Amino acid sequence: MKNLVFLSLFWIATNSFLFSQEYKVSGVVKDSEDLALAHANVFLLAIGDSTMIKGTSADNQGYFEIAGVSRGNYFIKASYIENESELRWVEVNSDIDVASINVGSNAQSLEEVVVTLQKPRLERQVDRMVFRIENTALSDDDIWSVLKRTPSIVVIDNILTIKGTNSVGLLINDRIVNLPDEDIINLLSGTSASNVESIEIITNPPSKYTAEGDMLINIKMKKNLIAGYNGAIYNRYVQGVFPKHTFGMDHYFKGKKTRASINYNFGDSKELAKFTDVTNFFEADEIASVWTAEQEYTKRIKRHNATSFFDYDIDDKTTISFSTIHEWSPKVDRIYDTETSINDPEGPLNSKFNTINNSHEEQLNTSYYLDYVHKMNKKGSEIAINSHYTYYDYERGQMLETDFYDVAGNRTDENDFTTNSEQKLNLFSLQADYSQPLGSSAQIESGIRYASIASKSIISQQGFDQSQTGIDPTLAGRFTYDESIYAAYASFNAKWDKWNIKSGLRAEYTETLGHLDVRPEVNKRTYLELFPSLSVKYALNKNHEFSLQYYRRINRPRYGSVNPFQVFQSNNSVVEGNPDLLPAIRDYIAIEYTFDRSYTAEIFYRNQRDQLRQQVFQDNDANLLRFISTNLDRDVTYGTYFSLNKDITRFWYSYLSFSYYYKENRFTDIYSQQLLDNGLWTWYVRANNGFTLLNDKSLLLDIDFTYFSRLAVGNSRQDPYSKLGIALRKTLWNKKASISIGVDDIFNQGNLFNVRQFNNQYNTSLSRRENRLFTLGFRYKFGNVAIKNNKKSKSIDERDRI
Template sequence: MTRNLHLTLLFCLTFSLAFAQDFLINGAVIDDNQNPVVLANVILLTGEGEFIKGTVTNDQGLYEFKAVTPGTYNIVASYIANTIESSNISITENTEVKPLILKSSQELDEVVVTQKKPVLEQLADRHIFSVENTALSDGDIWDVLKRTPGVMVMNNRLYINGSPNVNVMINGKLVNLPESDIVNLLTGSSASNVEAIEVITSPPAKYSAEGGLLINIKMKKNLVAGYNGAVFNRYTQGVLPKHTLGTDHFFKGKKIDFSTNYSFSHNRNWTRYTDITTYLENGQENEIWTAEQKIIDKKKSHNINLFLDVQLNEKNTLSITSTSNLSPNGNTDYFSITDINTIDGDLTARLDGLNVQNDDSYNTSNYLDWVYKLNDKGAELTTNAHFTYYDSKQSQVLNNNITQGFTENTSENTLNIGSDQIINLFSAQTDLTLPLTEQSVMETGLRVATINSEASIMQSGFDDSVDGISPTESGLFDYDEQIYAGYVSLNNNWESWKLNVGLRAEYTDTEGNLDMSASLNTTSYFKLFPNMALSYKKEKNAFYLKYYRRITRPRYSSINPFQFYLTANSLYEGNPNLKPAYSDYLQFDYVYDRDYKVVLFVNRKSNEQAQQIIQDNQTNILRTQYINLESNYFYGIDVSVSKELTSYWYLYALVSHYHDKKTFKDLNTNTIVENSIWTTFIRANNYFTLLKDESLFADVTYTYFSPYISGNATSESFSKLGLSFRKTFWNKDASISLGIEDIFNNGNTFSTRNYLDQQNTVSSRVENRLFVLGFRYKFGNTKIRDNSKKKNTDEGKRL
């Protein structure tokens, strides 16, 4: 059966079923002296202002657009600071447009083919958040994600619909990096290059079933020919300073579209924890360990992104994308003082710890895409090859001293650790897009991916005579994974209805080999992943129904079986026996008048992977490890409004109320434990456009979280208020931004673990209150570079 399925999909990828009739549009661009205008930018738009394609005039001032389907269009021509737009043109045959006349005497400050883009646009399977013309565009991409509707960031983790299983894409290309490295990449990348953030709440079958929901960061591209660039500088002051500077460059020719951006970040982060654990003996409270920890992290990071599109001819396009990050000579210092007291409060011992960690990391993700247009009705064949290389080296020296008293569960010692993890990922995918009718489009494709992760460790110096302390002196863990997938989807678009349905099949084969073990850890499984997005619109009412099934495979760092120590009684260890997790999600939306929205949702998960902190009462050690939860149910309601209240004030407000229930097995007693809570999340984003020339932008963001749960921990409520400004000047070629995050410093968290034999509290204090100063200057032919498609677009068309 599997063989027949593969043959059927390959057959679909080879042949096209339909071809469309198309026409030629040509014309000329001249000045008011009837002279041809050479290298004028010419853009073909639909009657509604949607961009179709662009070109430039030749040395006779002539241009042409080939393979244009019947319809209504208009044409915009621009040169230097002048522009002209044609009236609507109905195309039913080859058409020669009357000359477009650019008046040489007209001096404009900038091209007026501008479109005031909607801040939030709702589609059947996603919503799109435009960040242009907001104060956010001078920040970094990570800060933009913090303020994107539908996205939450807690403890440097992304959440959508309450789920932390979120994958990040750039221009539709998956960023295959660990979470911490994704944060480093996005904090070092300027948001000024971002056109929009797509939050894909019902991933189509085209995308891998891996992970949860998707965030697609759409980068800007030139729509017209020429070169432009920019330099930017961003300074952030918290407890410690942070600094990012970089440069962007864009070039578009007749056949080539190229952009690159480079940034250098020097970040210094400060974090404090107060960890209080009550250890038990024979079921009775015995000792209270209070650990005061301070972490200072210093890291320099180089980020470079490359995007190249080459139009070989009318039917063939080649694209190369590369995203790389180099973080050499990173340093993290963990300072800890742990007091050990009796239940009556008497001090029996004090431990003084210093953990110095140095790390070097490098990762690069590279993509090669080839797109072949089978016809001009939308049929195309796409082939993609991808390779990611990731290398993370760490060295660690942990010193532990008993400065007062004595405890039998620890000793004075020094631990030296050296580790290295190398990951290679390769994938190839072929997709066929095939219009079946004017209303229906079929997509199908095949994908193969192979992953190898090799982790090694060298440890020495620890006194292993203490119970519970048994670090591996040396070890090598090799993990291989192969994934074979095929999918088919059907997208239907009728007058009032839209229906997207798809089915994806994936076969996975894994093998884990620890050199100290005589046996291999192997698994193989075949799974189906359906998805559906249905929408119906009538007058001011819109209804959406979405369903999908997803898988989350174990992260490569979480299956690494070695122990890593933070303090003498606190360690992290991987779990090579982690199982893949599955999620079934159902959502119903009602939208009134495009601005008011109510959402009902339910999510059922099995084997969800969660990081747990567990106290070992026998050895007085805190162990942090990923485990599989027994079950997780998540359901609730969202009520939101996204509306332009005045000509200068746009509001997005959300109230989410949901119930989260997690059950897990306690590792000490094998008892099934339930952790559940009702949580309320409130968010209000206000975007202001001020001054007569619309050169001043302000954003005010408020976030509130009532108590919530994460694995076996329950966290108390917190809130944040942020304010930012952006002012443009020098004909909008330059901008300066100011901002304050978490103005009242209420964003710190306090969590508890109190069940069975677990009694622990953690107070986290990170650099939430930040002062941000940014500057950006654009150069080149910036006055004709806007990603704009039509002037005087009605803001009332926002979905």
């Protein structure tokens, strides 16, 4: 109770803090008889290619307001049903009122004015980079594939990284999504990117967001600005070694006071990955045997994704929203087929064994969100309240069957055992935000938040030989982990002539309680952390800009990683949780210079304390490979970053980035308890080029290339790798349909090789996934599509760590 009182007082007190706003463009839409047009659509368009930058709808009195507009020149245009106004040129360098915009009864069609092509431009803002993909060769792909091609984002072994960090949070329409990594991939790979307007790489997250994660990726969905109904159906086929198929449909409706959307897709896929693990087991500081494990992993998954939203305008100032997201995987089959040979150090074979791990899973993730927004009498002031509940249910049963053979191939023994596990989570959060402008160039914002997480994990294992050295599994156990987070923040944002400033301070108080029923000890932890942030941008003139960024953030352990269970993946490999994991705290600072809005140079420094990472250690006594969740003692990265973002010609857009940095990981050898350093200078290059191949701009081409040099990853070193991908998109039938094809990792160079060599540890891992993929997609739009591709998809609200 005392914590809630403290947060309430803190929230009230921080209303005197300052927070900025972007410029606003406002006015009134009227018809040819000078009467107000309620619920007319208003668009802000780019000069040059007339692509839509922002849009909104007028209220009952025809009044509209477009917020968050950057300094610059634009076209503005209004439409109502099939009638539209003329284009009007506006210059935005402060809040402006354009007075009235008149929509005639026989104005020309918007389709004749708006150029369909929008090249994948990268816009730099004070705290983020915005990559627009709308109407590009990427927009018929799925969102996960688009992220792989987004500038500044690198996907290594299905893990997102930005500038050397993999502590990357995901947002959809400004709201945090924190699902297990594999669930995020399932969600995004089953969602069409045709509903995405842009990808924002938030390099310095505002204090309004939870302090969880490092940098953030914000997926901005399109808005449905036209009254009536429209929809689309789409089909996407991917061929690797095995086929993968996704079918989906979108439905959108907008009335005078209501907006609604229902989106559904079904995916059926089969995946293949091959792994080679070579472990040199030691005895008396000498290599005693060499174990080579060749594993073939197949995964078959059927999944259903469904989202819906409903917005209702109670009046001109108040809106309530209800939304849901459901992900159901009723059938996930995994088979690990591992052949392990045991050789003398000199080479001769001693023996071998084969393990089949056959597992079946079912997963349900369902979430519900309720939002309330009220605009206060003072222009620009508003209060927002949002609540969220998620239920997560995961069950997995696996059977491991191992047969042992001698040198002659005769079967000598067997070891069969089963494991059944399940995890259930209930997540709840409630947040209140208040914002108020200060004049025309600044704004304050503050808020409070409460989150409650209750996790329960159950495991039962039978059949394995517990007499083996180093084996201490829990035969049956129940682990509960509860967490409460109390947070409050205040922030200030302002624009003064050449200066743009965003700053904030967030406080989070956390209580955790973990207990395994078969052990007496209880893990209880409480901590209070402060998270300041600052972004400053100075524009000397249109050709020279300077920026400074600083933030402090946190990463709390995933719930699965704190489960203190030993779960076997094969006869000599085991995955272990760690209930003693600490939250990771990081500080980041960067100084940046941009010339002509196209060329950028940056130096940065990142210091991470107690970085969370799963590391591999070999148990030389038990001949085991142990995959253990740990905290790194030190994780420091510093270096330089350069980028080019430019239209080379009218039909060729190019993005190029290069980074050279030093990364050092300090970790503890769990056997000797010795602190060891693993540091390397690393560099990578990323090139993305978009082309318009026909005069009618109906054929688009995207080419993407990535190269990474040798890299330090925890207690291992990763060899260089590269990827080259290509995508084509052709619009058909007056742009109501589109077809796309592409090939990812054309030369199949995206395989990963890791080496761990220190003290009495010497093992290697080679990962060969289905990197080379052929994709074929088709999308058809129907209904009221007079305004192309302006569809709204309600965002996913905050989910905490699952």
